[in-house]
Amino acid sequence: MDRQHGTRATISDVARVAGVSRQTISNVLNNPERVRPETRERVLAVIDEQGYRPNAAAKQLRQRRAHALGIELDVTGNRRVSGVLTAFLVESVLAARTHRASIVPFVSADHERPEPEFDDLVRRQMVDGFIIVDTRLGDPRPAWLRERGIPFVSFGRVWDDPEHTAWADVDGAAGTATAVEHLVAGGAHQVAFLGWPSGSPTGDERRLGWQRATRAAGIEDPSLVQESVQDVSEATLAAAGLVRRLNPGDAIVCASDELAMGALRAARAAGLTPGLDCSVVGFDDGPLAEALGLTTLRQPVSEIAQHLVAVATGLGDGDDPPAHGRLALPTLIVRATSIRRATPEEEEGRS
Amino acid sequence: MDRQHGTRATISDVARVAGVSRQTISNVLNNPERVRPETRERVLAVIDEQGYRPNAAAKQLRQRRAHALGIELDVTGNRRVSGVLTAFLVESVLAARTHRASIVPFVSADHERPEPEFDDLVRRQMVDGFIIVDTRLGDPRPAWLRERGIPFVSFGRVWDDPEHTAWADVDGAAGTATAVEHLVAGGAHQVAFLGWPSGSPTGDERRLGWQRATRAAGIEDPSLVQESVQDVSEATLAAAGLVRRLNPGDAIVCASDELAMGALRAARAAGLTPGLDCSVVGFDDGPLAEALGLTTLRQPVSEIAQHLVAVATGLGDGDDPPAHGRLALPTLIVRATSIRRATPEEEEGRS
DNA sequence: TGCCATGATTTGAACGATCAAATCACTGAT
DNA sequence: ATCAGTGATTTGATCGTTCAAATCATGGCA
Numbered sequence A, B: 001m002d003r004q005h006g007t008r009a010t011i012s013d014v015a016r017v018a019g020v021s022r023q024t025i026s027n028v029l030n031n032p033e034r035v036r037p038e039t040r041e042r043v044l045a046v047i048d049e050q051g052y053r054p055n056a057a058a059k060q061l062r063q064r065r066a067h068a069l070g071i072e073l074d075v076t077g078n079r080r081v082s083g084v085l086t087a088f089l090v091e092s093v094l095a096a097r098t099h100r101a102s103i104v105p106f107v108s109a110d111h112e113r114p115e116p117e118f119d120d121l122v123r124r125q126m127v128d129g130f131i132i133v134d135t136r137l138g139d140p141r142p143a144w145l146r147e148r149g150i151p152f153v154s155f156g157r158v159w160d161d162p163e164h165t166a167w168a169d170v171d172g173a174a175g176t177a178t179a180v181e182h183l184v185a186g187g188a189h190q191v192a193f194l195g196w197p198s199g200s201p202t203g204d205e206r207r208l209g210w211q212r213a214t215r216a217a218g219i220e221d222p223s224l225v226q227e228s229v230q231d232v233s234e235a236t237l238a239a240a241g242l243v244r245r246l247n248p249g250d251a252i253v254c255a256s257d258e259l260a261m262g263a264l265r266a267a268r269a270a271g272l273t274p275g276l277d278c279s280v281v282g283f284d285d286g287p288l289a290e291a292l293g294l295t296t297l298r299q300p301v302s303e304i305a306q307h308l309v310a311v312a313t314g315l316g317d318g319d320d321p322p323a324h325g326r327l328a329l330p331t332l333i334v335r336a337t338s339i340r341r342a343t344p345e346e347e348e349g350r351s
Numbered sequence C: 001t002g003c004c005a006t007g008a009t010t011t012g013a014a015c016g017a018t019c020a021a022a023t024c025a026c027t028g029a030t
Numbered sequence D: 001a002t003c004a005g006t007g008a009t010t011t012g013a014t015c016g017t018t019c020a021a022a023t024c025a026t027g028g029c030a
Helices: A011-018 A022-030 A037-050 A056-063 A083-098 A115-123 A141-147 A172-185 A201-216 A232-243 A257-269 A287-292 A301-316 B011-018 B022-030 B037-050 B056-063 B083-098 B115-123 B141-147 B172-185 B201-216 B232-243 B257-269 B287-292 B301-316
Strands: A068-072 A102-106 A129-133 A152-155 A167-170 A191-195 A225-227 A251-254 A279-281 A296-298 A326-328 A331-333 B068-072 B102-106 B129-133 B152-155 B167-170 B191-195 B225-227 B251-254 B279-281 B296-298 B326-328 B331-333
Touching: A011 A022, A011 A037, A022 A037, A056 B056, A068 A083, A068 A115, A068 A301, A083 A102, A083 A129, A083 A301, A083 B102, A102 A115, A102 B083, A102 B102, A115 A141, A129 A141, A129 A301, A141 A152, A152 A301, A167 A172, A167 A301, A172 A191, A172 A201, A172 A251, A172 A279, A172 A296, A172 A331, A191 A201, A191 A232, A191 A257, A225 A232, A232 A251, A232 A257, A251 A257, A257 A279, A257 A287, A287 B287, A301 A326, B011 B022, B011 B037, B022 B037, B068 B083, B068 B115, B068 B301, B083 B102, B083 B129, B083 B301, B102 B115, B115 B141, B129 B141, B129 B301, B141 B152, B152 B301, B167 B172, B167 B301, B172 B191, B172 B201, B172 B251, B172 B279, B172 B296, B172 B331, B191 B201, B191 B232, B191 B257, B225 B232, B232 B251, B232 B257, B251 B257, B257 B279, B257 B287, B301 B326
Parallel strands: A068 A102, A068 A129, A129 A152, A152 A167, A167 A326, A191 A225, A191 A251, A251 A279, B068 B102, B068 B129, B129 B152, B152 B167, B167 B326, B191 B225, B191 B251, B251 B279
Antiparallel strands: A296 A331, B296 B331
C-alpha cells in the first residue's frame, strides 16, 4: 500500500487506486453531482476499502474554517459546571456532529475577563465562532465579539443588545405559569414565589409568569414573594417566611432547583411534608432534582442546542442570522414534591 | 498591512516586518535557543504588535499531530453525564491547556460499540489519543486501542489488562478506610457498608477498605453489609436493612453518593436524623452531595486529570508510559451527615 | 465536416506552518 | 593567510486537502 505514514490513507492513495485525480476524490465527497455515477461508485468502493477519511487539519487549512464552535465552561468559584451547562454541552456536541463540526470547550484564566482566550482561539483558527452561555446584564462578551466580527450565538437573551437575534432561551414565564396551573389543578389555594433579587432579567421573567398565572386563577397575592441569592441556606431562610403564610395544600414555585431545595428544607422544618402537605416546584431539572424527587421545569437544552448549532454553522456558511430569537418551552416534570390529583397527565416520578 | 485575509497575521507577515525568514519566526517560538537574543526580541516585538498566533491547522498538518485528546461523554440512558465525569472534563481541559493541547469531547452513536467513533477521530487526525473513563471489566476499548497502536490513558484501572500502566484512579480502599476512622472518632460503635453487587472491582475495593478499617478498630462485623445497584430507591431498601441493626451514634459508609442518598432516606424513615442520631458517608462528592450537606469522599479529579494529560501528551512525544499506574487519595469532606466530635480537623460543612 | 456547448475530469497552485538540509558569517588555530 | 568549526539563519520542500482554471471528450446543430 502507498501509505507513507502510519495507517492513514490519503486522498492521493485513493486517487491512485481508483485511477482518477485527487480532485475527483474530493468531488465525490463534497460535490457528488459533478461526478458520473459509475466513477462515483468506483471511488466510494476504494474509499471504503482503504478506510480513507479526509484529514481535518488539511481541510481546515485549505478552507480557512475550523468547523468548530467554542463553548466556555464557567467554573467560577468551586470549578463546578452547572447541570444545565453540562447537559447543554452534551447536546451541543451531538448537534455539532450532524453539521460535521465539533465543539471546543475552553476555560478562561479569568472568568471576569475572558476576552484574551476568545481572541486566542480565533487567531489560532481553532474555532469559527462561539456559543456563549449564562448571559447577563452588562455581559462584556457580545459587544466585544460583534466589534471584531466574530460570529456568535447565545444560549440566553443578549440583554444589552436587543438587535442580536441569534439566541435561544427557555421561556421562563411560560414555565412558571405552567407550574402554577399544575399546582392549582392539584388543589393549591395559594401559590407563593421564591426568586432571585430583582434586576435579574431571567428571574424577573420567571416571576412574571407566576404572577400572570396566579392572576388568571384568581389567586394573585403580590405579598407571597421572597427573594434569595442562589444559595441553599439563604433560600431556606427566605422560604421560611413563605411557608409560615401557607395553608396545607398550598405551594411554592421557585426560580431554580437550588432555591427549591431551600423551600423543601423550610417546609420540612415547619413540619410539612412536600408532596403531601404542600408543594414545591423548581426550575431547570438535572441530577439534583432527580435525586430529590423534585417536581420541576426541565430546560429544553436539546432543542436550544440544535437551534444554536444550526444557526452558528449557518453563519459560518454565510447565511443570515435568524429574523428573531427563539424561546423554547420547558417541560413540567412531575415528581414527588407536588401534590397532584389522579389525572392521566401526571407522572414521571422516580418510583 | 500584508494580511490578505481577515484579521489574522501569518508567519510571513511577521517575517517580512521583522526582516528575517519564516523559519526564524518559527524558531523563536519553538526553539528559541537557536536564535540570538537581539533577533529574538525583535521578532517577539513584531509578533506582539501584529497579534500573531500560529495557525493550529497548519501546525497539525505539518507535524501530523492534532495536539488533542478525545474524551467520550457517556450519556447512556438519560443523556446525563455524571458529576465526576463533568468535573474530570473540566480539569482535563485545564490540564491540557498547560500542555498546549485541547480536549475533544465526543459522543458515540452506540455506547456499547464506540469503536467507529474512536476510529473516525483518529483517521481524521482530530486527536492523537484518548483518555478513556468509566472503565469496567470486559471493556472492549483498551484491547481495541492497543491493537491499533492508538495511544490512550485511563481514568480507572484497565481491569482486563494489568500490564497497562497509563492509568490513574482514586484509592477507593484508602477512602472508605478514612471514612471509617472519621466515624469511629465520632463515636460510632458499629459501621455498616452499603455497596454495589459483588463483581464490580471498584465496589469491591471500597468495601475492602471499610473491612480493613473496621477490623483495625476492633469493630468488624461482616454481616453489616448490604448491596444495591446504583439506584436511590433500591439503595433505600437495602439501607433499611442496615439501619434496623444500628444503634444511635452508629454509621453507614456507602460506595457512592447515590447509595448514600438511599441510606439518608432509610435513616430518616426510621426516625433517625443523620448527623445527630447516626452518620452517613458517601463517595465521589459533587453538586448533589454539596446540596445535601452529605459527608463524603471527594474524587481527586484534578490530580488525576493532570497526571493523565501529562502522560498522554508524553506518549505523543514518544515518551514511555509510566512504570506503573497511579492511585490518588480522595479527600474526606465533612458536612452535616456525620456525627463529629469537637476536633480541629473537622470542618468544611456548608454553613 | 466543423464548430460550439456542456458535462466530466484534470492540472496547477494555494492554505500556513515546520522539517531538514544548505548556506552564511565569524572566530580561533595553524 | 587559510582552513575548520560552530552558531545563526535561510532555502527548498513538505504536510493533505480544496479552490479555480484549464483541458478533454462527446453530442448536437448548421
